[in-house]
Amino acid sequence: MKKISLLLFIALTLSCSKELDINPTTSVDANQAKQSIDLLVTGAYSLIGSGPGAGGQEGALYGTDLLLNADLLASENYMQWRGTFNQYNEVSNKAISTTNTSITRMWRKGYGAINLANTILVSLDKAKESDRNTFKGQALFLRGIVHFELLRFWMEPSTNLGVPLLTQPTEDFAQIQLPARATIDACYTSIIADLTEAQTLLPAADDVYANKITAAAFLARVYLTKGDYNNALTSADAVISSGTYSLTGSVEEAFNGSSSESIFEIQQTTLNNAGTANDGLTTFYACDPSVPGSASRGDVGINNQFINLYEPADKRVTLLIYNGTCNKASVTSAKWKDPYANISVIRLSEMYLIRAECNERLSSSVGDTPVNDVNAIRSKAGATPYALVVLGDILLERDLELAFEGQRIHDYKRTGKQIAGVDNQGNPITIKYTDPQFIFPIPQTEINTNKNLAQNSYYH
Numbered sequence: 001m002k003k004i005s006l007l008l009f010i011a012l013t014l015s016c017s018k019e020l021d022i023n024p025t026t027s028v029d030a031n032q033a034k035q036s037i038d039l040l041v042t043g044a045y046s047l048i049g050s051g052p053g054a055g056g057q058e059g060a061l062y063g064t065d066l067l068l069n070a071d072l073l074a075s076e077n078y079m080q081w082r083g084t085f086n087q088y089n090e091v092s093n094k095a096i097s098t099t100n101t102s103i104t105r106m107w108r109k110g111y112g113a114i115n116l117a118n119t120i121l122v123s124l125d126k127a128k129e130s131d132r133n134t135f136k137g138q139a140l141f142l143r144g145i146v147h148f149e150l151l152r153f154w155m156e157p158s159t160n161l162g163v164p165l166l167t168q169p170t171e172d173f174a175q176i177q178l179p180a181r182a183t184i185d186a187c188y189t190s191i192i193a194d195l196t197e198a199q200t201l202l203p204a205a206d207d208v209y210a211n212k213i214t215a216a217a218f219l220a221r222v223y224l225t226k227g228d229y230n231n232a233l234t235s236a237d238a239v240i241s242s243g244t245y246s247l248t249g250s251v252e253e254a255f256n257g258s259s260s261e262s263i264f265e266i267q268q269t270t271l272n273n274a275g276t277a278n279d280g281l282t283t284f285y286a287c288d289p290s291v292p293g294s295a296s297r298g299d300v301g302i303n304n305q306f307i308n309l310y311e312p313a314d315k316r317v318t319l320l321i322y323n324g325t326c327n328k329a330s331v332t333s334a335k336w337k338d339p340y341a342n343i344s345v346i347r348l349s350e351m352y353l354i355r356a357e358c359n360e361r362l363s364s365s366v367g368d369t370p371v372n373d374v375n376a377i378r379s380k381a382g383a384t385p386y387a388l389v390v391l392g393d394i395l396l397e398r399d400l401e402l403a404f405e406g407q408r409i410h411d412y413k414r415t416g417k418q419i420a421g422v423d424n425q426g427n428p429i430t431i432k433y434t435d436p437q438f439i440f441p442i443p444q445t446e447i448n449t450n451k452n453l454a455q456n457s458y459y460h
Helices: 010-020 030-048 065-072 086-093 101-121 129-154 184-201 212-226 229-242 281-285 348-362 370-381 391-401 408-415 444-449
Strands: 079-081 262-266 300-302 321-323 331-333 343-347 419-422 428-431
Touching (some): 030 101, 030 129, 065 079, 065 129, 079 086, 086 101, 129 184, 129 212, 212 262, 212 348, 212 408, 229 348, 262 348, 300 331, 343 348, 348 370, 370 391, 391 408
Antiparallel strands (some): 079 300, 262 343, 321 331
C-alpha cells in the first residue's frame, strides 16, 4: 500500500497507531480493538480542537487559528490586533512570512489530523463489524472537513493549485513521500465525496462526535464556498428540516455553552483547552479578568466602523459586544468569553443564511422565503425585520450574525467583495478580493523538504 505524507505530527501518530500494530498471528479481543480505534478517533478530534500539543500547538485549528486568522485577514474596518504575537500581526497586516508560526502549525496539525483519520480507515478490520461504519464515517468526516479548511486558506485560483490530498496514512518514517498539490477541483471532489459518504455512515445522533446532520451542515458550507448553490440549498434545507437543532431564544444562548443551535462544537475540558493556555480564542478576545481561568488579554479589539453596521438596539451589539476591563480596555466580543465553554464551529443560524442566500440567487423558496429566513435570525437579535431582502441584505446579515466566527475572509473571497481599509499613511484604500496577499504561503519548512510542493506565487 502506497503511503504519502508531509511533515506531520509523526511522533504523535506513531504513538497512537502502535496500539493497532498487532501481530496478525495473535488473537485480538474485539473490545480491545474497538477501544484502540476509539482512541484514534479521540486523538483526531483532539487535534482539530485545542490540544494536546507541546510548544504552543494548543490552538492550531478550531481552538484558535482557523477562526481567528480568517477574521484577521479581513480585519480592515472590522477588528484590530492589539497583541504582541507577531504571527497574528503579520496576518492582520497582510505581510505574512513563509515562516509564520501560526500558519505553519495550522498546516502541520491539519495534516496530522488527516493522517490519524487515514489510520482509522485502514484499521477498520480490527473493530467489531457492527462498529465499522460509524468509525469509517467519523474518519471520512474528519478528513473531509480538515482538507476543506486547509483548501480555503491555501488554494490559489490563478494557478488552480489546491492542497495535497492525503488518503493513506504514514505509519513509519520509511513511508514518507513527497506529494504535490492537487487541483482545486480535485480537492473539492475529494472533500465532497468524503462528507457525502460520511453522511450515509454516521449515526443519526451522537452526543460527542459528528452525526449525519453535522456532515450535511458542512456539505452546505462546502457547496456554498464552491458556488454550487443548488446543492448548498439542498444540504442547508435538510439540516433545518431535520428538526434536530433549533434557534436559541436569545443571542447569548448560542455561545459560552452548548446550545440547541450548535451543530458542531469543540469540547473544552480542563485537560484539552486552548482558552486557558496562552493562545486560545478566549485568551485573545476576552477582556474580563472576572472570568475564571481565562488569560483575558483583550488582544482583539472591534472597530467602530463594524459596530455601526448594527442597529443600536440589536442584541448582537448590546449583549455580544462589550467594553473590556483588562489592561488593553478593548471593545471586544462576548462570543469567546468563557474558556471552559465549548467552541461552536457551525450553527443552525448559518444554515438559515445559506438557505436564504441560495434561494435568493436561484429565485426559489425551498423550505421558506429568503426574507423569512433572514428575519428568523433578526428576530432572535431583536432587530427590525425586513419587508423584503436582496442579496446584499443577506450577505450583510452573514457579516453581522457570524462575526468573529471565522467566516469573513472566506465570504469576501467567494462573493467578490472588496475590502475597504487604509494604508500606512492613513489614506483610504480598497483591496481586491483576488489579491494574492489573502492567500497563505506554504510553510517554508515544507517547501524546503518537499521539492514537489509548489509555493503560492505571491511568496516566490
